[in-house]
Amino acid sequence: MRDLTNEILELIRRTSSSLPPDVEKKLRESVERETPGSAARGALETILKNVELSRAQSTPICQDTGTPIFYVHYPEGWSTRKLKEQIRAAMVEATKKSYMRPNAVDSIYDKNSGNNLGGEDFPSVHFEEVDADEPLVIELMLKGGGCENVGAQYSLPDNRLGAGRDLAGVRKVVLDAVQKAQGQGCAPGVLGVSIGGDRGSAYIKSKEVLFSEMGTRNTDPKLAELEERLTHEANTLGIGPMGFGGQTTVLDTKITGMHRLPASYFVSVSYMCWAYRRRKMTVTGVDVVYE
Numbered sequence: 001m002r003d004l005t006n007e008i009l010e011l012i013r014r015t016s017s018s019l020p021p022d023v024e025k026k027l028r029e030s031v032e033r034e035t036p037g038s039a040a041r042g043a044l045e046t047i048l049k050n051v052e053l054s055r056a057q058s059t060p061i062c063q064d065t066g067t068p069i070f071y072v073h074y075p076e077g078w079s080t081r082k083l084k085e086q087i088r089a090a091m092v093e094a095t096k097k098s099y100m101r102p103n104a105v106d107s108i109y110d111k112n113s114g115n116n117l118g119g120e121d122f123p124s125v126h127f128e129e130v131d132a133d134e135p136l137v138i139e140l141m142l143k144g145g146g147c148e149n150v151g152a153q154y155s156l157p158d159n160r161l162g163a164g165r166d167l168a169g170v171r172k173v174v175l176d177a178v179q180k181a182q183g184q185g186c187a188p189g190v191l192g193v194s195i196g197g198d199r200g201s202a203y204i205k206s207k208e209v210l211f212s213e214m215g216t217r218n219t220d221p222k223l224a225e226l227e228e229r230l231t232h233e234a235n236t237l238g239i240g241p242m243g244f245g246g247q248t249t250v251l252d253t254k255i256t257g258m259h260r261l262p263a264s265y266f267v268s269v270s271y272m273c274w275a276y277r278r279r280k281m282t283v284t285g286v287d288v289v290y291e
């Protein structure tokens with residue numbers, strides 16, 4: 001089987017040092033919405049300057065290089081064990097080259113492994129087999145710690161917020177999560193929301209939706225409408241970039257629905273910061289294409 005360690009290393013470099021074009025475009029549009037001379041506009045301009053410098057110098061966009069989350073879509077014939085070994089080897093090399101800050105800390109002994117490997121779970125790697133004639137696709141997201149800390153999960157009904165088990169209730173709790181996050185999630189952010197599932201599967205789904213492009217709407221018109229509405233309403237809360245006030249708190253919202261047990265109704269919110277780092281590589285024969 002082909003060794004893709006170097007190609008995966010390049011995927012990590014690109015993800016850590018360069019925002020995807022759709023995210024950067026959205027950030028540039030947001031600058032125009034903020035008042036000239038305001039703290040909000042200044043914060044966005046600084047973010048964009050930082051993005052340009054990082055791309056030019058192959059340095060991380062943010063000192064927090066985040067939790068690495070890989071999704072591997074592999075056609076029959078590839079060894080998931082070997083792919084995982086290659087991902088881990090690339091992560092060690094990326095840490096040596098300072099594309100990644102050493103981020104894996106043993107929670108029991110409070111010791112940093114120094115190479116971004118930790119047990120079997122760090123980095124996090126998900127595999128999905130696809131049809132034999134499809135290419136191998138590896139997606140990577142680097143999820144910042146500050147924004148992860150302000151993620152939230154609600155069990156509905158939530159009497160304190162007056163949120164019932166319906167989309168009106170979902171709206172209330174998602175806005176509550178944004179309000180509580182204030183600037184601590186490094187706004188402007190993107191909301192990944194799952195409705196249903198169990199506590200574990202729901203959080204995973206709320207991150208998976210963040211792999212889709214900016215502006216991609218759910219095919220269910222009810223959820224698409226709620227996505228638009230939540231982005232709009234979050235931007236009226238006045239939190240603004242990095243919590244400095246202003247019009248831009250959330251760049252986009254992505255919602256997915258899941259089946260659930262009759263007894264449970266979870267709404268899970270994964271908050272992605274402005275450093276919305278996600279990339280993918282597609283391997284077709286000897287060709288590797290990065291997006």
Ligand code: SF4
Pocket residue numbers: 062063064065066143144145146147148185186273274275
């Ligand atoms: S939450 Fe995002 S922008 Fe904030 S420090 Fe972490 S990676 Fe950087």
